Structure formats: C-alpha cells, structure tokens
Amino acid sequence: MGRVICAGLGPGDPDLMSVKSDRTIRNAQHVAYFRKKGRPGQARTIVQGMLREDVTEYPMEYPVTTELHFGSDGYKQLMVDFYAEWADKLEALTEQHDVVVLCEGDPFFYGSFMHLHTRLQGRAEVEVLPAIPGMVGCWNSLDMPFTWGDDVLSVLMGTLPQQDLIDHMKRSDALVIMKTGRNLPRVRAALAATGRLDDAWLVEKGTMPQQRVAKLADVPEGDCPYFAIVLVHGQGRRPEAEE
Template sequence: MTVRAVQVIAGADVIAYHSARHGRSIARSIAAEHLRADHIEEALIYPVTTESTDHPGGYRGALDEFYESAAARLAAHLDAGRTVAVISEGDPLFYGSYQHMHKRLAHRYPTEVIPGVTSVSAAAARLGKPLAEADEVLTILPGTLPEEELTARLASTDTAVVMKLGRTFPTVRRAMERSGRLPEAHYVERATMTGERTEKLADIDAETVPYFSVSVVPSRIADLPPGTATSTETAMTAETATATTTTTTTTTTGEPSGHGEVVVVGTGPAGPLWLTPESRGALAAAEDLVGYTTYLDRVPLRPGQRRHASDNKVESERAELALDLARRGRRVAVVSGGDPGIFAMATAVLEVACQAPYRAIPVRVLPGVTAANAAAARAGAPLGHDYAVISLSDRLKPWEVIAERLHAAAGADLALALYNPGSRSRTWQVGKARELLLEHRAPDTPVILARDIGGPEESVRTVHLADLDPHQVDMRTLLIVGSSQTQAARRDDGTQVVWTPRRYPEK
C-alpha cells in the first residue's frame, strides 16, 4: 500500500470494499492492519460472479442493479457528512471494481483516486524480469477475450500480460501456443500475497489456476547479453552472396538458438498499418531478417536482430542465404513486400527449399495485403467480381506469353490487376497492353492508376482506357482495368468511386 492510501484510510469514517458472496475481500485483507474498531464497514457483496442468474436483465442487468444500489449506500454516508474510503486491490482504475462507483459518484462528490500497484507490476517484480525496454510495446489483455483475438494480439506485440485467468486458462494457454509465445510465457499467482506461485506457464495444471493469476510474456531485449548491438547490417549483392552465406552464420547474440526455420513475411504495400498481427509477430521473433533493402527499411530495428539486405535482383541467392542461416539453427524472416506469394519471395524460397540440402528446413509463408487489393480498396471495389492478376514485366517471361495472357483474360471479360507495368528500362509495355486491351474493351473502360499506395506520395486516378498515358506509369504504379461491367461514378462529396457489380447480365 502507498503512504497516501494509509493516510486516507486513517482519516476515513467509512471503509467500503467489494467481495463475492462468501464475504471475503482481498482488498480488506490487505488493508486490515490499518482498520480501526470505530470504522464503519460497508461490504459491497456481488449478487453474482460467474454463475447464471434469473434476473430479468440477465447477468449485466443484475450487476447494473447492484452497482446502483451500492452507489446509493455510499451516497447516503456522503450526504451524512462522512468520509468514505473505497479500497480496491491493485489500482482502483485498472480493471478495478471501484470504477463502477466512480462513474456514479465522482461527479456528485469531491473525489480523490489514490493510485496503487497493479498486479502487472507486482508480477514482473516477483519474476524479476523487465516488462518492456527501449521501444518494445507492452500489451495488457483480459483472458476473457475470444481465443482468436488473444492469439492475434499475442502474436503482434513485443511483451504482454494476460489477466483474469482462472476458468479462461485453457483458452489463454492455447492462444500462447498458437501465437508461438508459450516458451516465453510465465505464470504468476497471487503476487506478493500468501500462496504466491511463479512457474513457466507451460508447466501449469489448468485445474489449479485461480482468478487472481496472470501470465507474463516479458521483454525479449532483457534476455540479450549486455552490450548487444541494435542490429547488424549485412549488404548482399549477386557477387558477394556466396561470401555472405559463409560470414553471417553467427550473430551478436552468440551461438544459434536451436531449431531453425524460415518464415516468409509480407509487409503489405507500405508501412505498419498494412502488416497483419501474425506477420508482425514473426518479424519480432526473428533473429535474422533477409530481404530487399527497401522492404527491410519498413521493419523497426530490434536489438539482437541481424539484417541481410540486398538489391531486388538476387532472389535465389537471398533465399539460399535464409535457408543456410536456418540450417544453422537461426529463426529467419524473409521480408517481402505485399503478399509474399504474389510476384514475391515465397516462390524463390520454396524453389530453393525443395532442393538438397534444404528439404528438411521448416518453411512457413504468411499472407500479406497485396498491392491489387490495397489499390482496389482505395478506388472502391473494381475487383468486386472475377478478375485476373498479370505482371507486365518481361524480365522473367517473354512478352509473347504476357500478350497471350492479356488476350485470354480480356476475352473472358475479367477485370485486370496489372503489376510491374513499367520502369526506367521498360517503357513500351503499357502502350502495347493498352492497344491489345482496346481490341476487347470499350474506349471508356475505367482504368485506375494507383501509385505508392500507403506511402507518402500516394495517388489514385481513374482514366478511360483510350486515354491511358504510358508516360504517367512507373514501377510504383499498379493498374486496374475494369471489365465491361465496371462502373465509375462521382458522389456528392466529389469523390469518384469505381466498382464492378457482383451480378453479371444473362446472355
């Protein structure tokens, strides 16, 4: 208890506390030595806790009625001129029962809230492990959340505390395991109180877990050796790929950590807002990051992680490096833009992973937001019906193949998402594609030019197919060409939206 809390209790006329129907109150037991015989005690006893109720308003109705009644009891003391101290374990405004009194009384009577030591801080102290360090993000979660939500949030955060275990423990444990955080998770029961217990979460029997227990996933940075560098950048080019493979198999953190794996992660089209929770968690857990420099720059620097950056023309070498690191026990994330399985690194990694000596190395591919979906969302819903995705780059396949596929998709009246439409060295493909598509599409077919979606230079414009200017298209632009049914309209606020109806006219 804080000094101020002791002072307030000493000066109060009435001591109020919440409890279950058994009448025992943890808050009262903590403050017991400071209570006087002349204190008026108000035990605010919950009518229900986790059981069902026949109240006409259901569980929530029963509690709301109780809170109103409890607040009225305290208000009667306050109206009589008595000072009331509501005592609450932990901090009164942190998942505390007091907050329900505060909302009903604080606007009517002078109120002081005395902060307390939360179970989160107490658990970390008893474990002797830092909760968060440097730029790490701490997430506090109630165990009552659905399992999928718990899993997603555990996967995406750096450190976490899950509260309100008890009957939720099996769900929390499964979420820890599914998110890959179970090996890091600790269990703390009744921190700083009689009956305290601390163990690894994986070793806990669910039948022994009370409500007043928490799970802690502490700081990863705190486990690094003193003096560990923030990161080490390793540049890789086609000429140095072999040398890099042999010189980057140890890191600033010492020996490889055990069973290695490669996770291919898509960052979305740009920035952290487009990153899925699963991908965020995989990037945080990786010991090595391998990828194109531009995509690696989107990932926050983390102490102890090593980065292996390269240009965008050494995909096979990049994949081999990642698999070599994993073969030596490293957890490796191959960083890709957009979705790694759409014109990106997943194919290159799997191609190499299916060759000796890499066939036994675990490889996972995590989905990401691809540029076509991001661009379509900005424009409206131009891909609302059947569509095809085609790359206009002829660096890895001949133009004749591209032209044949454009003819086939356009002839089938599919909307088209055209990746890699142009670059400094490829300036004629967009014009050729426009000519070809005009053989199948009306001149006023909507075409969306989506550039740098999610980035600082984002722009989205809609033009007619006949007016498509190749000089306005570069490598950072994605084109979406509508089908014969795609429509464009301007709304009252001046914005233009493009959509393709889900119903197709009968012939």
C-alpha cells in the same frame, strides 16, 4: 458533506501501498470494499490490522461469483444494477461523513471502482488515490526486466474470445493477461497457437505471502487460480554491453 475516497491498495503487499492511502485507511471511520459472497474479499484482507477499532464496514458483495463472457446480457444487467445500488448508497452516506472505498491495484486500471466513479459524478465529491498496479508487482516478482527498448506491451483480458487473444498476441512483444481463472485454458491455447506458451509465466497472488510463480507450461491443465496474471516478457532492442 463528506467525500467518497477511493484508496488504491497496490499489488497486495501492504508495504507497497502509498503513504497517503495508508494514512487515509488508518484514519477512516467508514470503509467500503468489494468482495464475493461468502468471502472476506482481497481488499479487506490486505488492510487486515490497519483499520480503527470503531470502524464501520460496508461489504459490497458482487451478485455473481464467476467471470462470465463480457457480452453476456444477464451478467451485464446484474452488474449494472449492483453498481447503481451502491452508487446510491455511497451518495447517501456522504451526506454525513467521508467513506473510504478500498480497491486492489490502481483504481483507474481495470478497477471495479471505475463503475462507481462514473455514476457518482455530480452527485458526490470523489477523490481517487493512485497505486502500483497489480501487474507491476507480479512482473517484479520474476526478477527480470519486463520490457526492453521499443517493445510493445499489451494488456489483455482472459475473457476475450480466443481468436482475439491470438490476434493481439501476434502483434505485441510483451504480454500481460489478466482475468485468468476459468479462462486460463483459452489463454493457454492462444499462447500455444502463437508459439509463446513456453515463454509464459503464471504469477498467483503476486507480492503476497501466498505468492506462487511458475512456468505456465508446467502448470497442470485443471489448475486455474482466480487471483493470477499471465506474463510474457518482451525481447526487444537492448543496448550493447559496455566494454
């Protein structure tokens, strides 16, 4: 009997992957990964050059290619069917061998693998290898401390209704806003409404060769990169400088 091993890949730079994930991926004979139809997939791109020559690959292609509102019944049903199908396939594969599933960032931090993990309980042996979350790589690319003293950090999804974004932004000091892409205009408007737009940064493909860092206020309105995070630093209590 094999196992499903989900290897967290970290923020994008292969050098920031854990030693255990690196070793597991290089030794894997069967590798699965999420991707959008017609694209290689970010996870697969990260491990380029790491896989064995005799590896068998299982691209798990999402049934939709855009982020719809989380309350959309059509979107939810498509995704439920997709995860159910792949849970069945992975369970069948583990009857003969291990399968390594690649996951950007940390698998248990908004990772797509969580939906498979839930469905595989009691059906297959599952191991998850933790990793540095993508947001950590992004805020380190800004070379500034992100939270100070008693700052409250909120991680928000750009898919939230604009008023929800505004309410959370008002209550928090430091902000991480994920799932931007086509939702970026709503995020920008919410930051402007709370007086925080001028403090916001956009980090696209953090820690990767194509990394881009820019003040969000300077990014053109129509520029909505999918693989990007918006960051607002905390400004909390700081220790006095030593004399």
